[in-house]
Amino acid sequence: MQLSQSENKGGLGHILFVDDEINILKSLRRAFMQANLNLFIASNPEEAFDVLRQDSIDLIVSDYKMPGMNGLQFLQEIKNKYPSIIRVMLSGYVDNATVLKALTSGLVTTFFSKPWDNKVLIAKINHLLQLKKRLNNKYLLELFHSIQHLPSIPTLYQEFLDAIHREANYKELAGIVNKDVSIATEILRISNSAYFGGGRTASVEQAIMILGINIVKDIVITLSLFKDKPLSGIQYHYFNQVLKHSSLVNFYMPKVYKILFEKPLNTQFTSVGITHDIGKIILLQYFPERYNAILQHQKQEEGMGFYESEIALGYRYSTHTEIGAYLLDLWNFPQVSIEAALFHHSPEKGGLLYPDTLMALLLTNAFVNGKWNDEDDAADAFQATGYQVDDKELRESIIKIRKELSRERDYQLGQSVTGGR
Ligand SMILES: [Fe+2]
Ligand SMILES: [Fe+2]
Secondary structure (H helix, E strand, O other), rough: EOOOOHHOOOOOOOOEEEEHHHHHHHHHHHHOOOOEEEEEEOOHHHHHHHHHHHOOHHHHHHHOOOOOHHHHOOOOOHHEEEEEEEEEEEOOOOHHHHHHHHHHOOOOEEEEEEOOOOOHHHHHHHHHHHEEEEEEEHHHHHHHOOOOOOOOOHHHHHHHHHHHHOOOOOHHHHHOOOOOOOHHHHHHHHHHOHOOOOOOOOOOOHHHHHHHHHHHHHHHHHHHHHHHHHHHHHHHHHHHHHHHHHHEEEEEHHHHHHHHHHOOOOOEEEEEEEEEEEEHHHHHHHOHHHHHHHHHHHEEEEEEEEOHHHHHOOOOOHHHHHHHHHHHHHHHOOHHHHHHHHHHHOOOOOOOHHHHHHHHHHHHHHHHHHOOHHHHHHHHHHHHOOOOHHHHHHHHHHHHHHHHHHHOOOOOOOOOOOOOO
């Protein structure tokens, strides 16, 4: 059933609501009347599939509890049959563990609970549609068309992910990592490096316990990507720089989050630092000339960052942020990782699903770049024992960076942040 299409022609997208309660559908219809969207509704999955056969839909909002098939089973079918449709759940009945699993496996982009706030729901749906548009821009698609195949999700990573989802134990996870000697070695090296404070271990199983499954998971993808296409000497050097930068950002991010919001970062989000710059690794491997040109330009203009240099060279719509976010989206990474990759240099003013996490990442990134902007510095910091920044210094730096960024960007960074201390 389609609603109010005529009033809303030319809108941001086509969205389909699926809910077995007619009153819910009615109030959604009222709420979305003014939004610049084309609405479709269905009162069960079967009806929804009818709509999908006739119209192209950009985003589906589904209830969880429905007769016949639950919302997750329905969205799983949508994912199989129409992988490009954005999947959102709106429900009052799901337990936390189920929600987290659906979010981290990429089955559901975001979850809203009933009763919902119309303004928030509309803003976030608009944000998701805009994000999709931004990632489907012609510059980015042209860039990807110019290579023979898109970097695919590495097999070892997929295997690791499947094991996490069936809740395999550490021993089993270690077994998968150990299939690739160089990845296993790197994970041992990182867990042994002093800054994780883990002490020495020669067991991958123990290293996974020290680092945490989420972090290992993202190290596995970063490293297996790199194996996909071997790098030359200088490229390898740059690759290491990105890896070290990302590891430092990932290490400090939970601390910065705590300073900003006085509560711990969601443990499901503790590895977004590892993947935030994954677009740089893709650039390095698939577009090395572009990567070099960006670095050259950066060197000529003193104090210029990598991202600013990309913009200056005319790559505004296909910077490492879009490239990374596009692939993370393609590989079904959770929305928080996609937002982190896409917006860590250019935060949006509204609509973000994870504004606090993003702000912590933005400030941590600036902090790490300011502290170890020299590449060899960063390498030393990564290896050495005495480089840890104490909490007081970190707090002061973060407050300072936040002030500078707010001024520069005319962007109210963190209104919920307790200022001045
Ligand atoms: Fe970046
Ligand atoms: Fe970064």
